[in-house]
Amino acid sequence: MHIEQNILDKVNEWLTPTFDESTQDAIKEMMTSSPKELEESFYKNLEFGTGGMRGIMGVGTNRINKYTLGKNTQGLSDYMTKSFPGEQLKVAIAYDCRHNSNTLAKVVADVFSANGVHVYLFSDMRTTPELSFAVRHLNCHAGIVLTASHNPPEYNGYKVYWQDGGQLVPPQDGEIIQLIEALNYDEIKFEANENLIEYIDTEVDAAFEKSTVENCSFNTPTSAKENLKIVYTSLHGTSIKSIPSVLTKAGYTDINIVAEQAEPNGNFPTVKSPNPEEPEALTMALALAEKTNADIVIGTDPDSDRLGVAVRNTEGKMVLLNGNQTMVIMTAFLLEQWKRAEKITGTEFIGSTIVSTPMMQELASAYGIECKVGLTGFKWIAKMIKDFPNQKFIGGGEESFGFMVGAAVRDKDAVGATLLVCEIAAQAKAAGSTLYHELLNLYVDHGFYKEHLISLTKKGIDGLKEINQMMIDLRENPVSEIDGQRVVCIEDYDNSTSRNMFSGEIESLNIPKSNVLIYYLEDGSKICARPSGTEPKIKFYFSVNTTLDSVEDAKSVEVELDEKIKNIIAGMNLI
Known part of the structure; x- marks a missing residue:
């Protein structure tokens, strides 16, 4: 097959003595046996997306390896030296259960230390929220976690946190990327200064768990905690290091752990995908829930920033809640707790994203506070x-099963969210209700909002072209009517405009640019199109709503909303 010259130039660079023999041997093998794989490995440089940098592990500029991560780390070291002149620089590094995470974390630590940076390296795998917490707890200038979240086993990734414990945001991200791209691979300092690498573990664990219990507990009676039957699975990930301990310290005693999934394992052998957004991932947990007559099922992804929750519906059947539902349940509970404690003054706020449920704005309005809405990704909420x-x-x-309680952790936090949702479930059960019934009550009070997500996977070079073309078509040939409802407004975050489709009036959007389009229909429905920033996918988000007069009407109203979503999808020819 023909390979473009710019790709061959990169390949040839990686065949120089700057790169070790095993790397060169792997490239030579691909040149003869897998030219398509060679092209995929070098046709672009891995980029930072909504959740840092993720990619398939292997050799090449478009892969996760010691050189691509080493280059990132060298660039970040240079940036920190410029940003904090004269200071002893400090970073914290964590990693999850994925293959090579521990060795890649040590490579990153080596490069930092070679640049005079004091490194706090966790001695074993830890959750992403604990890394975010550790950055501030240890007064670090930055933090790194090696993780690819819920991606398949062949992936790994590199997430960068700044002084505030939140992920990199503008302008730092762009400035750092410029420095990284200007570097040559032979400028990476790989020779570690071991005196600057300090291993951390139990002291930070204890501080993180104490903070979590304090921030996510809400005066739940001991008897209510002991009466809640919990099934929990870590899906072979790192949350097993934190969640059982946090729940126990908070007073929960009836915790049934899915034993087959409790051992961290980067192959994720019992699931197709270690993603709690996927119902299949919780199959074993749901089976254990039936066996133990549990009230709630909780599953977390490999780095423990997302959680899936299943509860019993009005018929006693376990159902998986979506991320929007868990978000509004937890937000409404927090707002009510703050109101009862007379802590709401009108200067408080909750956070959400442009692709998440509009019900968050309704909740904020009901409590007289602000709902700030940002781009997809928790870095914007931080x-x-x-x-x-x-x-x-x-x-x-945000809709993708992430939640953050207060400001102690500045990223999605499945550890704190797990304790919070158990508090809500325990209090509901003690009052003769259920967590599901509490959700229906919210729909009666604020409107019944129903959301749905379609992800279309388009891999490789051709897939990227197809995704780009789909967004071009949506922009250049906007739909004027969907399912009999006129499009009243189109928000285009790529050019920061909101266009009224009736008057033609254009307003500016005060949110950073992003390749996102949102259509609003006459009846309040919302459709969003967004290429993923971390996966080869284009995602379509649907939100519809109507009034709900009583809990008893919930089932029939939900059928109506599901039908409306189905008709919108058909009207857009997506399936």
Whole structure:
């Protein structure tokens, strides 16, 4: 097959003595046996997306390996040296259960230390929220976690955190990327200064768990905690290091752990995908719930920033809640707790994203506070905390099963969210209700919102072209009517405009640019198109809503909303 010259130039660079023999041997093998794989490995450089940098492990500029991560780390070291002149630089590094995470974490630590940076390296795998916590707890200038979240086993990744414990955001991210791209691979300092690498573990664990219990406990009676039957699975990930301990310290005693999934394992052998967004991932946990007559099932992804929750519906059947539902349940509970404690003054806020349920704005309005909405990715919610120091952050979430309670952790936090959702379930059960019934009550009070997500996977070079073309078509040939409902407004975050489709009036959007389109229909429905920042996918988010007069009407109203979503999808020819 023909390979472009610019790709061959990169390949030839990686065949120089700057790169070790095993790397060169792997490239030579691909040149003869897998030219297509060679092209995929070198046709672009791995990029930072909504959740840091993720990619398939292997050799090449488009792969996760010691050189691509070493280059990132060298660039970050240079940037920190410029940003904090004269200071003893400090970073914290954590890693999850994935293959090579521990060795890649040591490579990153080596490069930092070679640049004079004091490194706090966790001695074993730890959760992403604990890394975010550790950055501030240890007064670090930055933090790194080696993880690819819920991606398949062949992936790994590199997430960068700044002083505030949140992920990199503008302008730092762009400035650092420029430095990284300007570097040559022979400029990476791989020779470690072991005196600058300090291993950390139990002291930070204890501080993180103490903070979590304090921030996510809400005066639940001991008897209510002991009466809640919990099934929990770590899906072979790192949360097994934190969640059982946190729940026990908080007073929960009836915790049934899915034993077959409790051992960390980067192959994730019992699931197709270690993603709690996928119902299949919780199959074993749901089976254990039936066996133990559990009230709630909780599953977390490999680095423990996302959680899936299943509860019993009005018929006593276990159902998996989606991320929007868990988000509104937890947010409403927090708001009510703050109100009862007379802590709401009007200067507080909750956080959400442009692709998440509009019900978050309804909740904020009902309690007289603000709902700040940002781009997809929790880094934007963390940025809100930093940008508005005179407002108190209560909590926030996004549709992709992430939630954050308060400001102690500045990223999605499945450890804290697990304790919070158990508090809600325990209090509901003690009051003769259920967590599901509490959700239906919220729909009666604020409107029944139903969301749905379609992810279309388009791999490789051709897939990227196809995704780009789909977004071009949506922009250049906008749909004017869907399912009999006129499009009233189109928000295009790529050019920061909101267009009224009736009047033609255009307003500016005060949110950073992103390749996202949102259609709003006459009846309040919302459709969002967004290429994923970390996976070869284009995602379509649907939100519809109507009034709910009583809990008893919930089933029939939900059928109507499901039918509306189905008709919208058909009207857009997506399936």
